[in-house]
Amino acid sequence: MAYGPHTPADRERMLAALGMTSVDELFADIPAELRASPLRLDPPEPEQELMARMAALAGRNRVGLASFLGAGAYRHFSPPLVDQLLLRGEWYTAYTPYQPEVSQGTLQSIYEYESLLAELVGLDVVSASHYDGAAATAEAALMTCRATGRGRVLVSRAIHPHYRQTLETYFGGAGLRFDEVPIVTSGERAGTTDLEALGRLLADGEPVAGVLAAQPSFYGLLEPMAEIGRLAHAAGALFVAVVEPVSLGVLAPPGSYGADIAAGEGQPLGIALQFGGPYLGILACTDALVRQIPGRLVGLTTDLDGRRAFVMTLQAREQHIRRERAASNICTNQALLALAASIWLGSLGPHGLRDVAAMGASKATELEAALSGAGAPRLHPGPYLNEFAVSVPDAAGVHRRLLDRGILAGLVLGAAVPDEPSVADALLVCATETTTSGEIQAFARALAEELGLAGRAPAAEPVVAGAGAGA
């Protein structure tokens, strides 16, 4: 057997202690009519063969592309020390720290993670983690309903479609309501949350528990977060900021613009792309909301001898105590990823984090110029950090052909958000500190050829009506 230690002699000895001769006797309590049909699975594989199988599967993925794809998951440099530490068995094979006396490593690392994220987001309470940015956002929205006693939230359509869909699923379950706030379709605020529409939605209909907006948005744009927060608070609603943590090295954090809750995806903090997970749901709130936040919390305390120590606390919020009255059913979360993010932040420090964010911005500036020169200008005029949409006719076709040339040209927005006509015929592209000038030039050259081949002049007209006038 692969990992089990029991020899036939061991099994005989254990059976003898039970006064039995066959292990089948231990399954006699399964009624005959309920016994399983035989397991139809391939035979076991020794490790050597397993490794060949896994390598072959991994080899069928194409990962050596020049990638400009972001859309909620970002490739960043990670110093090798991070993964070497994560491979220590004391970290990754440890259980949840229910016996704190023998879990001080995990507990202190979670407390440090809470502290690091508190610094980044500017809010004092940070949960030990949630599943991912989407689930964290949905739970943040649920928090606003519990805290205010109201049953309706407003969600900007500039938030990642996966997050909005997840919120829809969670809200359907809870019997709560949400309305989407449209994005502006033209002018200098094109692509950002429509503040006038937000004002109307706040004024009309059922009172609003919370308003959710993302910074940067799914389209990479910088949103008027302070104004959104003011509008929300004026209507008695809470304000949830959905954030990208690397950007918080240089952008104003939620705590500075009045957010009550921050949610987001921690994957950009050095966690590998891995085709979607395991990632890291970030959830943070003001002190006033601490009893509403789901998930584990680790706090500081002392032991019997007065030593400083760390322990899971405020557990009375959680499912194992509150059961059907718990705010959330979450149990297992993403502790190892919180550790990974902490080590990554520790390895970069505040200056390194700033450099990563700023280098991404610098590369993105280069990318914008290159693509514009190739005939694909930006779709929206407003400021962005390191991600933006560009107008590309037949975006899906162009994307496919560039892929054949080894370039992953971002995300085809028309396919990802088919219900947002203002971003049809566009690609969402990003740059990080891992993007090279060579890749940018290759992308631009190939794109220029594609757009030239399509018979259109390089300086194509903007797709967004009215974007040219007064921009």
Place this chain on the structure above:
Amino acid sequence: MVPGDLRYTKDHEWVRIDGDHATVGVTDFAANQLGDVVFVDLPATGRAVEQFATFGVVESVKAVSDLFAPVGGEVVETNPALAEHPELVNGDPFGQGWMIRLKVADSAQVDGLLDPAAYEKLVSES
């Protein structure tokens, strides 16, 4: 021995009546069952509660328990000390650990509660 001037519920709340007001808390038995109380969630003043309806929640490190009103009425005061010192519920459950004061709606409701002897009997059988 539980205080002789109080009345009790089967959920281990006590009530002290003076005139048309009542003071409510939980008994020492409840406090022991809960363990170290860490938080008491009390209603806003002005709220009306019915007899035996929940008026709040008490939390310890390892448990959560609803608080049931021994008599109905309007909440006129909540114990301000409990926010900073929830441990008063453990240390002095019948005194400084009091939770709310009510303006009683129907004083006859007290008759439906347990007297000290009946409550002691309930506890001894738990």
Place this chain on the structure above:
Amino acid sequence: MTVAGPRLQPTLFELSRPGRGGGKVPHPPADALERIPPDQRRETPPGLPELNEPELVRHYVNLSQLNYAVDTGFYPLGSCTMKWNPKVNEWAARLPGFAGLHPMAPDAVAQGTLQLLWELEQILAEISGMRAVTLQPAAGAHGELTGILMIRAYHAARGDHDRTEVLVPDSAHGTNPATATMAGLRTVSVKAAPDGGVDLGAFRAAIGPRTAAVMITNPSTMGLFESRIGELIEIVHAAGGLAYMDGANLNAILGRFKPGEAGFDVMHINTHKTFSTPHGGGGPGAGPVGVGEKLLPYLPAPRVLREPDGSFRLERPGERPSSIGRMRSFVGSTGVLVRAYAYLRTHGASGLREITDDAVLAANYLKTRLADSGAYDIPFPGVCKHEFIASASSIKKRTGVRTLDIAKRLLDHGFHAPTVYFPLTVDEAMLIEPTETESVETLDAFADALIEIAHEADTDPEAVTSAPHDAPVRRLDEATAARNPNLRWRPATGAWTPCPD
């Protein structure tokens, strides 16, 4: 203080010194952020610690040595299945082809991973006897919510809007009732029969036209196979409800019982229990959910599909309108699923049967050792599955020493404690699950330690009630931690420091 061995550590913030660190990433041009409007920029940098590499690494190495882990010793935790976490799975998950794949990359470049996910679904469907599987949920509780939401969708699609109740045995894990609440349903608790199974009379009485579902853990949280399971499922189906199986205890029934074949409509699986993916100090896990025919249309989107030409793709947005939608971003916790897949391929059918046989044999052996010693109450002395309950109820009555104290004293013996005070229905409970990867020597040593502690409760109770003595810290003040929560480090304010290099 010793030279080597566990020592408490200052926090990163206390180790930080202005100007330390650097050298990891190049500097951007000075004007990189000029185009960002000033009112959108941070005014002050985040107060993150500055450490050089040696200090950072030492911090995390030293902290790690304060942890107990599967790699250091035995965890007899009932309901958690703390089996060995195979090292080859860590290698596999880190292959660049898997680790470097973007979740929104076109299907054409993700064929390896899509194939792995598709095959994993088939394997889990075969194991569970279910028709299809979703790999989207990030944890068991997430899978529970997925399953209950699908059940709601099923009833709603049939116009059956009065089904608002979920029946849950009172011995159930807290996630079950919490899940029902998240799905907008009311939990109805059903008490256990004296033999530990579901009380059939109470069950019948609680079932009715408002029953959306029953959630059953089988084997139960007492480690007992529910022999009446066929009848229970028939009753709920006859009443128009559906049967959900909490698959946390799947390690006890691999190859012996397939929930789908027995009539369960849906079940979740915890890969971090049955299929060896590491616990990571509290996650990540994954909670795949298997469904029968009735719930097939409602599976979360996107599913992984296999085309006639043998290639794989994801469902497109809107392709299956009956789906309950998304439970999360992207496709799932793929890195965890790669590990589970490798584990399942390693074992095959015969290996999985062997796992269950050994896990159940080990649990019964350990139970017999404890029962024979007379040191603990064994409330259910008959054949158990992969876990069993021992109780310190008599010890407590006799000596005042409680299960909590015994758990802490076990730490001094070099063992992690079992699950304690769960299920809630047994007094002074210890739920013990050895799994199939612990040797007989380890099982005997653990039994010996428990027996010794029971005797110590009589001869020197103080040693037990003040345990642990040999851990890096002693018992903690949890009351103060909850009364005055200190949930983050608050550094003294400091000036903006210039970049060190």
